[in-house]
Every structure is written in structure tokens, then in C-alpha cells.
Amino acid sequence: MSLRIFHLIFIAASALLAAGVAAWGLRGYLAGEDGLHLATGAIFALLGLALVVYGVRVAGKLRRLEEKK
Numbered sequence: 001m002s003l004r005i006f007h008l009i010f011i012a013a014s015a016l017l018a019a020g021v022a023a024w025g026l027r028g029y030l031a032g033e034d035g036l037h038l039a040t041g042a043i044f045a046l047l048g049l050a051l052v053v054y055g056v057r058v059a060g061k062l063r064r065l066e067e068k069k
Helices: 003-030 035-068
Strands: none
């Protein structure tokens, strides 16, 4: 497995984990828990989105680097 593929898989796994934590936090808030659950859900939703954007940008950059070889 190349370093490129490993990096992209790791980013995808991190984004999925962030989405899971965001869902957990938002579900906890909707179940009547305190605002900390809402904050956790919102922060991890933003982090998950940032990881997706980062993954797309890195994939494009790595693809361009491989084409130059």
C-alpha cells in the first residue's frame, strides 16, 4: 500500500470518526442533555467537514505529483 493511499484512508477514517462524534453530541443534546453536547456536536461536525475538504485537496495535489513523475 502506498503512502498516498494510506494517507487518504486515514483522512477518510478520521472524517468518519468526527461525523460519529458529531452525531453522538447532537443526539445527546436533542435528548435533553446540556449545551456541552451541542458544542461538541458542532465542533466535530466542522472538523469533519474540514477533513473532507483537506482530503479532496490532498488527493488532487498527490495526483498532480504522481503525474509529474
